[in-house]
Amino acid sequence: EPEVTQTPSHQVTQMGQEVILRCVPISNHLYFYWYRQILGQKVEFLVSFYNNEISEKSEIFDDQFSVERPDGSNFTLKIRSTKLEDSAMYFCASRQTGNTIYFGEGSWLTVV
Amino acid sequence: KQEVTQIPAALSVPEGENLVLNCSFTDSAIYNLQWFRQDPGKGLTSLLLIQSSQREQTSGRLNASLDKSSGRSTLYIAASQPGDSATYLCAVDDGSSNTGKLIFGQGTTLQVKP
Numbered sequence: 001e002p003e004v005t006q007t008p009s010h011q012v013t014q015m016g017q018e019v020i021l022r023c024v025p026i027s028n029h030l031y032f033y034w035y036r037q038i039l040g041q042k043v044e045f046l047v048s049f050y051n052n053e054i055s056e057k058s059e060i061f062d063d064q065f066s067v068e069r070p071d072g073s074n075f076t077l078k079i080r081s082t083k084l085e086d087s088a089m090y091f092c093a094s095r096q097t098g099n100t101i102y103f104g105e106g107s108w109l110t111v112v
Numbered sequence: 113k114q115e116v117t118q119i120p121a122a123l124s125v126p127e128g129e130n131l132v133l134n135c136s137f138t139d140s141a142i143y144n145l146q147w148f149r150q151d152p153g154k155g156l157t158s159l160l161l162i163q164s165s166q167r168e169q170t171s172g173r174l175n176a177s178l179d180k181s182s183g184r185s186t187l188y189i190a191a192s193q194p195g196d197s198a199t200y201l202c203a204v205d206d207g208s209s210n211t212g213k214l215i216f217g218q219g220t221t222l223q224v225k226p
Binding site: 004031033035041042043044045048050055056091093095099100101102103104105106108 | 148
């Protein structure tokens with residue numbers, strides 16, 4: 001079964017450093033998302049991406065965050081200057097035109 | 113603003129028992145509702161999706177119902193097994209943005225004891 005793949009599975013970074021989380025969505029999917037889950041809290045929407053542009057972003061997704069789909073297969077989330085409170089599991093997700101959404105295994109980010 | 117709540121936060125049952133997980137949402141104008149399973153440290157696996165026009169969906173031992181007017185959904189698990197132990201998340205697409213954005217509950221962590 002096709003799946004969404006994410007790398008790295010776990011990254012530890014110093015506060016203030018830039019981080020790029022990578023995702024390969026399912027190949028024929030058109031809608032792409034990033035969500036995050038702080039330990040013990042709800043899964044929260046960050047951003048949605050369609051037709052090579054951001055279609056919606058949450059209040060969390062401030063100027064420190066950006067997304068790109070550089071080559072038609074990868075979908076990246078960049079955090080420019082990480083803060084301690086950015087420590088979370090980050091999930092990439094994708095879907096076709098239907099409603100079923102497929103999530104990756106997540107990238108666990110620890111900011112120290 | 114849509115809020116999704118799941119009760120109970122945790123549940124422990126003996127193997128073989130039938131059980132019900134509850135999800136409630138504050139705004140009944142939803143587009144669809146999905147139930148996910150999350151194993152510790154893992155991603156989310158979609159279990160069932162109910163469109164706003166549907167009342168229930170079934171997959172194997174799982175049955176999800178939707179009552180939009182009361183803002184509730186239930187996930188029924190029949191004949192529970194230890195392998196069902198996981199966190200179950202309910203998520204709503206309220207269609208407000210047309211982007212498929214999901215709003216999640218906090219989950220119910222289920223333990224099925226052999």
